[in-house]
Amino acid sequence: MKITSYQELKKWQENCPKKTDYKINVLVCTGTSCLSSDAQTIVEMLESALESHNLQAEIRVIKTGCFGFCGQGPIIKIEPDDITYVQVKVEDVEEIVEKHILNNTTVKRLLYQEPNQTKSLEKSSGMQFYKKQMRVALRNCGEIDPENIEDYVVNDGYFALAKVLENYSSEAVIKIIKDSQLRGRGGGGFLTGLKWDLTKKVKGDEKYVICNADEGDPGAFMDRSILEGDPHSIIEAMIIAGYAIGANNGLVYIRAEYGLATNRLRKAITDAREYGLLGKDILGSGFDFDIEIKLGAGAFVCGEETALIRSMEGYRGEPDKKPPFPSESGFRGKPSNVNNVETFANIPVIILNGEAWFSKIGTKNSKGTKVFALAGQIRNIGLVEVPMGTTFNEIIYDIGGGHPEGKAIKAIQIGGPSGGVITKEYFNTQIDYDSLIDMGAMMGSGGMIIMDEDSDMVQIAKFYLDFTQDESCGKCTPCRIGTKRMYEILERLVNMEGKPEDLDRLRTLGEIIKNTSLCGLGQTAANPVLSTMKYFPEEYEAYAYRTKKTKYSIDPKKCVGCTKCARACPVECIEGKVREPHRINEAECIACGACYEACPVNAVIKP
Amino acid sequence: MKLIDKMVQCSINGINITVEKGTTILDAAEKVGIHIPTLCHLNLADFGVVNKNANCRVCVVEEENSHKLLPSCAEKVVDGMKIQTDSLKAVMGRRTNLELLLSNHPQDCLTCVKNLDCELQSLAHELNIKEIHYQGEKMQHPVDLTSFGIAKDTNKCIMCRRCVTMCNDIQTVGVLSPLKRGFDSVVATAFHLDLGQTSCTYCGQCVSVCPTGALAEMNDSPKVWRALNNPNKKVIVQVAPAVRAAIGEEFGYEAGTILTGKVVSGLKRLGFDEVYDTNFGADLTIIEEATELIERIQGEKTLPMLTSCCPAWVQFIEHQFPELLDVPSSCKSPQQMVGILTKTYYAEKNNVDPKDIVMVSVMPCVAKKAEAAREELNKDGLSDVDYVVTTRELAKMIKEAAIDFKKLPDGNFNKLLGESTGASAIFGTTGGVIEAATRTAYEMITGKELKQVNFKQMRGIEGIREAKVKIDDLELNIGIAHGLGNARKILEDIRDGKSNFHAIEIMACPGGCIGGGGQPYHHGDIEILKKRQKALYDLDKSMPKRKSHENEMVLQLYEDYLGKPGSHKAHELLHTAYSAKERI
Amino acid sequence: MKNKILDMTTLDKTLLKELDAYINLLDGDKGEHLIHVLHKAQELFGYLPQNLQLYVARKLDLSGARVNGVVTFYSFFNEEPVGKYKISVCMGTACFVKGADKVLERVESLTKTKKNEISEDGLFTIKDVRCIGACGLAPVMTVNDKVYGKVKPNDVDEIIRYYRGLEDENN
Ligand SMILES: Cc1cc2nc3c(=O)[nH]c(=O)nc-3n(C[C@H](O)[C@H](O)[C@H](O)COP(=O)(O)O)c2cc1C
Ligand code: SF4
Ligand code: SF4
Ligand code: SF4
Ligand code: SF4
Ligand code: SF4
Ligand code: SF4
Ligand code: SF4
Ligand code: FES
Numbered sequence A: 001m002k003i004t005s006y007q008e009l010k011k012w013q014e015n016c017p018k019k020t021d022y023k024i025n026v027l028v029c030t031g032t033s034c035l036s037s038d039a040q041t042i043v044e045m046l047e048s049a050l051e052s053h054n055l056q057a058e059i060r061v062i063k064t065g066c067f068g069f070c071g072q073g074p075i076i077k078i079e080p081d082d083i084t085y086v087q088v089k090v091e092d093v094e095e096i097v098e099k100h101i102l103n104n105t106t107v108k109r110l111l112y113q114e115p116n117q118t119k120s121l122e123k124s125s126g127m128q129f130y131k132k133q134m135r136v137a138l139r140n141c142g143e144i145d146p147e148n149i150e151d152y153v154v155n156d157g158y159f160a161l162a163k164v165l166e167n168y169s170s171e172a173v174i175k176i177i178k179d180s181q182l183r184g185r186g187g188g189g190f191l192t193g194l195k196w197d198l199t200k201k202v203k204g205d206e207k208y209v210i211c212n213a214d215e216g217d218p219g220a221f222m223d224r225s226i227l228e229g230d231p232h233s234i235i236e237a238m239i240i241a242g243y244a245i246g247a248n249n250g251l252v253y254i255r256a257e258y259g260l261a262t263n264r265l266r267k268a269i270t271d272a273r274e275y276g277l278l279g280k281d282i283l284g285s286g287f288d289f290d291i292e293i294k295l296g297a298g299a300f301v302c303g304e305e306t307a308l309i310r311s312m313e314g315y316r317g318e319p320d321k322k323p324p325f326p327s328e329s330g331f332r333g334k335p336s337n338v339n340n341v342e343t344f345a346n347i348p349v350i351i352l353n354g355e356a357w358f359s360k361i362g363t364k365n366s367k368g369t370k371v372f373a374l375a376g377q378i379r380n381i382g383l384v385e386v387p388m389g390t391t392f393n394e395i396i397y398d399i400g401g402g403h404p405e406g407k408a409i410k411a412i413q414i415g416g417p418s419g420g421v422i423t424k425e426y427f428n429t430q431i432d433y434d435s436l437i438d439m440g441a442m443m444g445s446g447g448m449i450i451m452d453e454d455s456d457m458v459q460i461a462k463f464y465l466d467f468t469q470d471e472s473c474g475k476c477t478p479c480r481i482g483t484k485r486m487y488e489i490l491e492r493l494v495n496m497e498g499k500p501e502d503l504d505r506l507r508t509l510g511e512i513i514k515n516t517s518l519c520g521l522g523q524t525a526a527n528p529v530l531s532t533m534k535y536f537p538e539e540y541e542a543y544a545y546r547t548k549k550t551k552y553s554i555d556p557k558k559c560v561g562c563t564k565c566a567r568a569c570p571v572e573c574i575e576g577k578v579r580e581p582h583r584i585n586e587a588e589c590i591a592c593g594a595c596y597e598a599c600p601v602n603a604v605i606k607p
Numbered sequence B: 001m002k003l004i005d006k007m008v009q010c011s012i013n014g015i016n017i018t019v020e021k022g023t024t025i026l027d028a029a030e031k032v033g034i035h036i037p038t039l040c041h042l043n044l045a046d047f048g049v050v051n052k053n054a055n056c057r058v059c060v061v062e063e064e065n066s067h068k069l070l071p072s073c074a075e076k077v078v079d080g081m082k083i084q085t086d087s088l089k090a091v092m093g094r095r096t097n098l099e100l101l102l103s104n105h106p107q108d109c110l111t112c113v114k115n116l117d118c119e120l121q122s123l124a125h126e127l128n129i130k131e132i133h134y135q136g137e138k139m140q141h142p143v144d145l146t147s148f149g150i151a152k153d154t155n156k157c158i159m160c161r162r163c164v165t166m167c168n169d170i171q172t173v174g175v176l177s178p179l180k181r182g183f184d185s186v187v188a189t190a191f192h193l194d195l196g197q198t199s200c201t202y203c204g205q206c207v208s209v210c211p212t213g214a215l216a217e218m219n220d221s222p223k224v225w226r227a228l229n230n231p232n233k234k235v236i237v238q239v240a241p242a243v244r245a246a247i248g249e250e251f252g253y254e255a256g257t258i259l260t261g262k263v264v265s266g267l268k269r270l271g272f273d274e275v276y277d278t279n280f281g282a283d284l285t286i287i288e289e290a291t292e293l294i295e296r297i298q299g300e301k302t303l304p305m306l307t308s309c310c311p312a313w314v315q316f317i318e319h320q321f322p323e324l325l326d327v328p329s330s331c332k333s334p335q336q337m338v339g340i341l342t343k344t345y346y347a348e349k350n351n352v353d354p355k356d357i358v359m360v361s362v363m364p365c366v367a368k369k370a371e372a373a374r375e376e377l378n379k380d381g382l383s384d385v386d387y388v389v390t391t392r393e394l395a396k397m398i399k400e401a402a403i404d405f406k407k408l409p410d411g412n413f414n415k416l417l418g419e420s421t422g423a424s425a426i427f428g429t430t431g432g433v434i435e436a437a438t439r440t441a442y443e444m445i446t447g448k449e450l451k452q453v454n455f456k457q458m459r460g461i462e463g464i465r466e467a468k469v470k471i472d473d474l475e476l477n478i479g480i481a482h483g484l485g486n487a488r489k490i491l492e493d494i495r496d497g498k499s500n501f502h503a504i505e506i507m508a509c510p511g512g513c514i515g516g517g518g519q520p521y522h523h524g525d526i527e528i529l530k531k532r533q534k535a536l537y538d539l540d541k542s543m544p545k546r547k548s549h550e551n552e553m554v555l556q557l558y559e560d561y562l563g564k565p566g567s568h569k570a571h572e573l574l575h576t577a578y579s580a581k582e583r584i
Numbered sequence C: 001m002k003n004k005i006l007d008m009t010t011l012d013k014t015l016l017k018e019l020d021a022y023i024n025l026l027d028g029d030k031g032e033h034l035i036h037v038l039h040k041a042q043e044l045f046g047y048l049p050q051n052l053q054l055y056v057a058r059k060l061d062l063s064g065a066r067v068n069g070v071v072t073f074y075s076f077f078n079e080e081p082v083g084k085y086k087i088s089v090c091m092g093t094a095c096f097v098k099g100a101d102k103v104l105e106r107v108e109s110l111t112k113t114k115k116n117e118i119s120e121d122g123l124f125t126i127k128d129v130r131c132i133g134a135c136g137l138a139p140v141m142t143v144n145d146k147v148y149g150k151v152k153p154n155d156v157d158e159i160i161r162y163y164r165g166l167e168d169e170n171n
């Protein structure tokens, strides 16, 4: 069936099955995280249970994308009852069907329990995790079946496209995006409308819209979630972008590791084509646009747009000098507009709700919402979407639920390998593009790693540098050799082989790599080191002056003498009598940390 | 566009300057007399060669409105830029990047082929590097000394990728590529194969642009010294046309100074028994080739006919277009002709056992080393040519022997294979061979005297050129290509049946042999190449005889020994065959 | 062919046919499809030995160096054979701060295999990978397609034992 006008789309929407057509909708998260803990089996069991009770007509099982609450997965949400079950196991399915679906009673033990609360939460809408969130880019994730185009259409999918093709000139579209002040979510924060305008203005018979779905930041997974949970929104946005800049071809560059996202996107493209939403003469407008998927093959630097383009052309993903920017000379040397997945996800809503609606959300120079991937030493690990201007405190404590063991949080690493750390003093700052830069970090893709008082900042910096020097493409001198030399200095430091003057060397080299590298990878590679050096100089000095404690010890005041540590120690260097404080023989300790893991009362002190 | 729109204004170290839009900061600075060091940068635009990588980062400068330093070799001037080339920040950036390169470098200068001719070394000198602040792991790769042409010491590579640009973009051979990534990345052959196992043509263009000792010609001078010290051997040498126009650069002469006489005396001082001229072989080649061409045209055989005197080009077609092996002329190259005639004609005349002859050539070329080693180019188990040294190697031998080159008298070639014409002189530049061949073919076909011997349409430096020559009622279509990338285009046309040329000259090196892989390094200065080219045309003009078939010693050779051009004996000695090879 | 490792006649003919069929369906500039073709080739053969790379180069009319340059650039491509079970330990940030390095260490010591290498018995290949997007379960490791979340070093023993057990059953 081909949809050839706004009217037909409207009619189709009316005929699509809706949630209200069912008595109960059982939404099961089938995002990567939940799938890896058996969500697929859960779905199958649910479906066969419904079948055996002959309830398929009344009750629908919807396989959704990620709810964002991945740390508590697998997740099942039951609508309209507003009940969310967490950490559901295959064994629990029978009980859910039995009690909830057939007998309308809640399975209490599977409800989520807020931290520091004794009772679990009845209704999902009361969950702290979602209270301060505003789901714009993630609006359909966890709501619809991403493999079902009708679900998308029911939620006003493709209406932004229809509106654009029916009513707007390309200039008008660009003006809306410009006025919304949407900035790119891929890291740089460049104004999206402006970029579209630049690409539109470059003359060219052939242009390309490119969606950057490389998502290389280790620990960020919002783009993947959007593609897995709402692939049609990206397709719709890319067509709109194509219409605005005058391109008839779209390309999605996606990480090879993202199998599920790729498959769902592929299905969505096929479906969209079938309904005449992709291909020739879209919605009867005369406008042609189609999308092709290009796979990456495991190289972080390919997230950088010029490298991405090289990679799509079948070459080593080495960045080129800018200018010329892709808008002048991109894929196959033609004008190309590169945007991030999350950026695209915002486009249809902006068109539908209007630029004024969008630009009211957020701060002065950063509009809309941002998705963050919350990870590290925090209770609620997952994806959160908040309005720009939300503070770190709100994210850590209100949404994230604080430290799982109640320890003090020392710092947040934001922006991944290109970013930096934010320290306690700044936790009350409103987050936006500019405030982060002022604090010496950057938005990056929105990875947010929470670190507690036990974290060793030098080790963290070394971890990031290991990453960047390993992912450096090797083209330019400062990044190829410089990051390696920095890494070697850090390695010497943590092996207690460093010298005080290493700190100066590290800082100078870091600055020069920043100033002289060819692409963004090298230009930001030193950030994690420079920013931790700035905020935690004492941790570096402890290594450089070799005063750092490296061995584990036991706090005799806390130790209850349970002997667990002594039994865990592989070199048997812990002694003590039962129910008396234990002691570690530091000379023999190999710092494996087994005692630390074993102690039930946190009496073991990390070095 | 108005002129004013085409110009941009900037200040460099406080000096204001207006330049054309598109000018790099480097070039703009040069205009106001400010020198910025470079390393990876290479711009021989007139010969089609530009290395655009901008990856060494030793040319960075500060610009007021940019918090990053800008690579001056690639960054174009934007209106209103305020550039500082000598700020502390810029200087520190440059120094540190150079130090980083050196921290991953063997620093074997004393025994390195590039000692005192190395761009990395001179840069370290220029930036006054006295200490390398960053030390750590260095790359470790085996040195490849297995091929006949090129020595590759990857440990000295600074990843500037000039060679990659040459081999891939200009020559389209594609033997070299960066492999791996990050610190482990390296410029190498596929699977780190030895060069000899690849389809390398030995054109030596990678060598001629490499700023360090990572790529160099195989050093054959020790073998020559050994031969010269062997009293039982007759050691005979020949000198190629392009050598005389370039060797002076190694001794402080202005580029483009012709020094034939000094080279001959130098060789005699080194102890060679006879000094012959490859130009003699070139004249002979022309006569054989023109004969073959006329035969092919009149006998309606395979056309076009391609010249075959460039061995890199021959390798190229064998590896890349094995289906077209019947298009090149079957003539051996001048070097091989002089070689085989020495071991037959000369040997018989002087009653020397060919086994006791050691034939050495001095060539502008790396591929000639590999050519000399080709199995089919020998007679009765004896190679036509035994050893090949490049222009650079000969200069080193002369210095090694403590000969004061500048004070050498002008010597003369030995007569037997030493006479030459202006036609052979221009063999050393692109377009020269076909111009020489045309002079001879014209007179051979028409029997009339050619008055105007200069074919201006065939000269120049454009990558692909065409010329039409009227010879009675035959209009001869002539094509010229230099650089293997251009050759590829011509070959693709032939393969696809789109070519209407009768004869095509192909030279592997941009510019022809004046830009050969064995010539003194031009270090990116294109003027040097242009001067060498001009010198050869001037030499042609100054010669009393300017057509190959007027070379009296060549005529005598036919009379005494070969019979007539294209004779059975000529074929046996002066022609060869080609075979298909693997492409890797 | 002078060089043994490049001898393309040793490649499995049926698999090559499948690869050819895939390549023949591609249109436009063949070089542009190089990465997809390599994915396909690796899927078919398990890894990308040098003769296979050369085969791809010939098929797409590219130089061997270009293909090898691409293969060695991307960490997804293997030039060496991989074990029956590919153990990938996530070294993404979320996993790292939850002790993934300790998990990797344990995997390496239990299998007596270093990362990016294959165990002596050919059973295991060890890889450290970047975020696989299951950060909620950090630290995460995978064995082929099976994901293990919230892995403690001690859990590794059991996981490895399980796969070793599978082998013994098979034998
Ligand atoms: C080293 C490096 C890695 C990057 N990785 C990504 C990425 O994974 N995803 C992304 O969308 N942008 C990434 N970017 C930013 C892109 O180059 C580009 O700016 C972005 O895709 C533009 O889209 P936007 O304007 O919508 O943000 C990266 C940049 C650099 C320098
Ligand atoms: S900065 Fe690093 S990643 Fe970027 S071009 Fe240079 S070497 Fe490659
Ligand atoms: S850290 Fe390891 S070696 Fe040291 S005391 Fe604890 S268990 Fe024993
Ligand atoms: S495990 Fe903790 S409480 Fe138990 S003996 Fe060890 S230190 Fe003490
Ligand atoms: S390449 Fe240059 S710097 Fe390196 S050892 Fe040779 S001469 Fe010295
Ligand atoms: S000699 Fe010529 S063909 Fe061989 S590697 Fe160098 S540039 Fe390439
Ligand atoms: S071999 Fe020479 S030319 Fe090639 S990248 Fe290395 S240093 Fe540059
Ligand atoms: S053009 Fe001349 S120098 Fe270059 S490879 Fe050919 S013969 Fe040698
Ligand atoms: S994957 Fe299920 S909540 Fe994120």
Ligand code: FES
Binding pocket: B037, B038, B039, B040, B041, B053, B054, B055, B056, B057, B058, B059, B060, B071, B072, B073, B074
């Ligand atoms: S000379 Fe400019 S970057 Fe190398």
Ligand code: FES
Binding pocket: A218, A219, A220, C090, C091, C092, C093, C094, C095, C096, C130, C131, C132, C133, C134, C135, C136, C138, C139, C140
């Ligand atoms: S960091 Fe390990 S799964 Fe994301």
